[in-house]
Amino acid sequence: SQTIHQWPATLVQPVGSPLSLECTVEGTSNPNLYWYRQAAGRGLQLLFYSVGIGQISSEVPQNLSASRPQDRQFILSSKKLLLSDSGFYLCAWSVSASRSPLHFGNGTRLTVT
């Protein structure tokens, strides 16, 4: 069966520091991969998605970036964190078929201080 791993679970970082969140999927090949952010009291917002290695689409311009160095690995990064980057970050995967359901990881709660 497919599983998705996301770490760390929680992270506290000072403003201006770099960020690297990692997500890996097991049990499937060539998945679509996604990064979502959930701000307090709000729904989820799609940040990035990837349909293949090295292919990244950004939905919202910001100081975050994403990379997909391997088929089942998706990394969310920032060179310098802002206070507004605080939130709950969720990685998700889906099969390549159109509009197939997303399956989410456990999330990373990021607090920028």
Next chain:
Amino acid sequence: AQKVTQAQTEISVVEKEDVTLDCVYETRDTTYYLFWYKQPPSGELVFLIRRNSFDEQNEISGRYSWNFQKSTSSFNFTITASQVVDSAVYFCALSEAAGSQGNLIFGKGTKLSVKP
């Protein structure tokens, strides 16, 4: 413009009560998909159901049922005989066929508390 509205911010019920979570959507597409996700206190989102716009048949899965009505642009979710383990935030989401893959438009969620 596409939009998902979950008007109920929080609902509190006593165990064994039935509860309905409302979801109203807006879209100009004729082909779209609707989803419900559950987010327990642990944080991960759990996929519950997907419906496409051409399938208005209601669905029942155990204590869960979904009522899709295109005439009112609603996709409501009912939990029968609620249990404490149903306590979670529930999100309704919309995906348009014309939109980019994975760009689910989420409602703001309804927090359900089931008291023993």
